[in-house]
Amino acid sequence: MxxxxxxxxxxxxxxxxxxxxxxxxxxxxxxxxxxxxxxxxxxxxxxxxxxxxxxxxxxxxxxxxxxxxxxxxxxxxxxxxxxxxxxxxxxxxxxxxxxxxxxxxxxxxxxxxxxxxxxxxxxxxxxxxxxxxxxxxxxxxxxxxxxxxxxxxxxxxxxxxxxxxxxxxxxxxxxxxRMPLVAFNVNLDCNNLDFANQIAKNVRHLSGGLRYCKGIGIELKERGIVQVSMNMTDYSKTALYRVFELIRIEARRYGVNVVGSEIIGLLPMEALIDTAVYYLGVENFSMDQVLEKRIME
Amino acid sequence: MxxxxxxxxxxxxxxxxxxxxxxxxxxxxxxxxxxxxxxxxxxxxxxxxxxxxxxxxxxxxxxxxxxxxxxxxxxxxxxxxxxxxxxxxxxxxxxxxxxxxxxxxxxxxxxxxxxxxxxxxxxxxxxxxxxxxxxxxxxxxxxxxxxxxxxxxxxxxxxxxxxxxxxxxxxxxxxxxRMPLVAFNVNLDCNNLDFANQIAKNVRHLSGGLRYCKGIGIELKERGIVQVSMNMTDYSKTALYRVFELIRIEARRYGVNVVGSEIIGLLPMEALIDTAVYYLGVENFSMDQVLEKRIME
Missing domain, CATH: 3.30.990.10 (Formiminotransferase, N-terminal subdomain)
Incomplete structure (x- = not known):
């Protein structure tokens, strides 16, 4: 290989x-x-x-x-x-x-x-x-x-x-x-930048959140909403679904909702496959079941 | 390529x-x-x-x-x-x-x-x-x-x-x-095979369900539970998350819950990536953002 x-x-x-x-x-x-x-x-x-x-x-x-x-x-x-x-x-x-x-x-x-x-x-x-x-x-x-x-x-x-x-x-x-970075942004249904910044603080490593997550709040002015903009610095240890669900939980404090997300640039397939396996509750899944992984070997 | x-x-x-x-x-x-x-x-x-x-x-x-x-x-x-x-x-x-x-x-x-x-x-x-x-x-x-x-x-x-x-x-x-088959089984928290068969009927194409889904109920005797065992015959048109969520909905009728799933054998990465993109609500995602796809080209 x-x-x-x-x-x-x-x-x-x-x-x-x-x-x-x-x-x-x-x-x-x-x-x-x-x-x-x-x-x-x-x-x-x-x-x-x-x-x-x-x-x-x-x-x-x-x-x-x-x-x-x-x-x-x-x-x-x-x-x-x-x-x-x-x-x-x-x-x-x-x-x-x-x-x-x-x-x-x-x-x-x-x-x-x-x-x-x-x-x-x-x-x-x-x-x-x-x-x-x-x-x-x-x-x-x-x-x-x-x-x-x-x-x-x-x-x-x-x-x-x-x-x-x-x-x-x-x-x-x-x-x-370094590990691959995943640029992962989660959108909220409000235009209050303080809320996005506060949620970013709650989920990022620096201020007590998840270990491999960096984040700030930013405004998407043309859409009139705010976003928690993150760099996931090791998706294999801090999974995308984990920070996504945590943001959903934190957002409740402000009475706002997660309305979508975006992934900027490239990311390894495993970051998303791991997330799918979580949501489907797949038991005993192995990355060796992924055809493309086997073809690349 | x-x-x-x-x-x-x-x-x-x-x-x-x-x-x-x-x-x-x-x-x-x-x-x-x-x-x-x-x-x-x-x-x-x-x-x-x-x-x-x-x-x-x-x-x-x-x-x-x-x-x-x-x-x-x-x-x-x-x-x-x-x-x-x-x-x-x-x-x-x-x-x-x-x-x-x-x-x-x-x-x-x-x-x-x-x-x-x-x-x-x-x-x-x-x-x-x-x-x-x-x-x-x-x-x-x-x-x-x-x-x-x-x-x-x-x-x-x-x-x-x-x-x-x-x-x-x-x-x-x-x-x-043919298209790639995905063998996808969803486990229920009951031992009533009739429930699994009935849910299989509700979600499979043959009897009024999703077009690219074949399914039957089976017993997992050693675990004391039943399973909706499926072949997804075109995951690009009938997505895994769709049948998974539909089974969850159908299971309510019988007062049972989905407790997990399994994927048998190989599957293309896109089947799972599509599912992750759904659950994370990723906007404007393209498979070209997947590093392995780019490497394989």
Whole structure:
């Protein structure tokens, strides 16, 4: 059975189509690598690439794209609304099939070491690859952004894991490994943002809720409703149905109802199959009963 | 994107391990063909093989296995509880990915023509490949079984689609195309078989229920409960959640409750993903958001 890893590198270029195409091209037409998606945001001036592949060819393609981005993107002239610290801002590796988290961490470290060696691009390891607990969270790692990084990395708490100085134009990159994220939003039949924020607080890990759930309330202005917007950081441990039912329960306190949900972007089939198995009360179900899983083996 | 078809040939040999291994061997180690499962039943004296593959190599492998079975199985000496009419009793082709039902029907006809030409094995086409409505249903086609077939095929209503006489030892085979079957059973918290049978009648197509649902009541004696045992013949049109919720509603009439369910054997991921999307109320969901679907493309 082949090993499959997903990688979602974020590049600090979301406007110049010529540069975007050059950065993406190392992911095209390669044996063992498949470009699933790339989406650019003009306001953020940022591109998110989604690619899957076998470990060795995937690492090679990612490194190649890093080289292109380091050459083409000048962070000293970069403007955009999204927090960022490097030409390649962040590179997460996600184990998908027949791959352990330890192997994904090893891939992150390989790419990190090579990026410094080949391109003199310094690296913070983050999430499951982090070298210390305070470096796990990407927001903490990126705090200060490109403009503040030269100063930040002088602090012994924030020495890069690879390299010892900022790249003059490409800045610094976070490379790590994590579980697949599922972006799961639940809609409420009211327009009170406080209710959505309060429910988000009740179900998210940070403030006493479910361990692998991050969440905030947001307004869907054009529909006149609010939403609990979440990132499920490990659907295999905090199931989608669990947070969905919990939101339904919490919503009662405010006299509001759940009226639907949305899933943004890609998610592994298991996240939804597990939810179906829960609602149907299927006994003794095994993922080996799923035809596509067997075909992929 | 590769085309993938499933085939579930049923052979009238479930006891002799040497013969079983020889019949299965054409499905092993072939490019473009993958043996997923084979299960033998001593009482039925029957083997059900589940194999997937690309159309051309799959047809070749199936024909090869038919040849082995025709050579090894003597129906004039066959005993077993399951209805059967041939050494290869039935060969359904099931479109799985990037294949239309019309293409699966064409595969069935190709295999049927070749089986007669090469092995002088006569064929009834059935289900979506049937040459007339009264020949769609396998039970109707097989009625009379091996022992009655020589007589049955003299009736102009039952001339074989390929061939004009029974094979002396291998009998006759039904070859067809159909949607994937999902074997879905729903458990009730009572031991009254009449209730299960009555609920089965209410939800199945035959007696006024859902179009792509067949069902009967059965007893799970060791657990002291009864079950509505179903074959869902087109999950894309009659969804699993629909029959599950309908059984819950029908059960109220008898004062009983649904206490769980089971899925027997393999099923396509979409059958369960569709159910999860229903229960979570996911808006605008697309199967293209499923990572594994994208990887398989």
């Amino acid at each position: 082949k090993q499959i890893v997903q990688c979602i590198p974020n590049f600090s270029e979301g406007r110049d189509l010529d540069k975007i195409e050059k950065i993406v091209s190392p992911f095209r037409g390669k044996e063992g690598v498949k470009l699933l998606d790339y989406s650019c945001d003009e306001d953020h001036n940022r591109m998110v690439v989604t690619v899957v592949g076998e470990p060795e060819p995937l690492k090679k393609a990612v490194l190649e794209a890093v080289g292109v981005a380091v050459e083409l993107i000048d962070m000293s002239r970069h403007e955009g609304q999204h927090p960022r610290m490097g030409a390649v801002d962040v590179i997460p590796f996600v184990p998908i099939r027949n791959v352990t988290m330890e192997e994904a961490v090893a891939m992150a470290k390989d790419v990190a070491a090579a990026a410094w060696e080949i391109y003199q691009l310094p690296i913070f390891l983050y999430e499951k690859a982090a070298s210390a607990p305070h470096r796990e969270n990407l927001a903490a790692v990126r705090k200060g952004q490109f403009e503040g990084m030269a100063e930040k990395i002088k602090d012994s708490q924030w020495h890069p894991d690879f390299g010892n100085q900022l790249h003059p134009t490409a800045g610094i990159t976070a490379v790590g490994a | 590769k085309q993938i078809v499933q085939c579930i040939p049923n052979f009238s040999e479930g006891r002799d391990l040497d013969k079983i291994e020889k019949i299965v061997s054409p499905f092993r180690g072939k490019e473009g063909v993958k043996l997923l499962d084979y299960s033998c039943d001593e009482d039925h004296n029957r083997m059900v093989v589940t194999v997937v593959g690309e159309p051309e190599p799959l047809k070749k492998a199936v024909l090869e296995a038919v040849g082995v079975a025709v050579e090894l199985i003597d129906m004039s000496r066959h005993e077993g509880q399951h209805p059967r009419m041939g050494a290869v009793d039935v060969i359904p082709f099931v479109p799985i990915r990037n294949v239309t039902m019309e293409e699966a029907v064409a595969m069935a006809k190709d295999v049927a023509a070749a089986a007669w030409e090469i092995y002088q094995l006569p064929i009834f086409l059935y289900e979506k490949a049937a040459s007339a409505p009264h020949r769609e249903n396998l039970a109707a086609v097989r009625k009379g079984q091996f022992e009655g077939m020589a007589e049955k095929i003299k009736d102009s209503q039952w001339h074989p689609d390929f061939g004009n006489q029974l094979h002396p030892t291998a009998g006759i085979t039904a070859v067809g195309a």
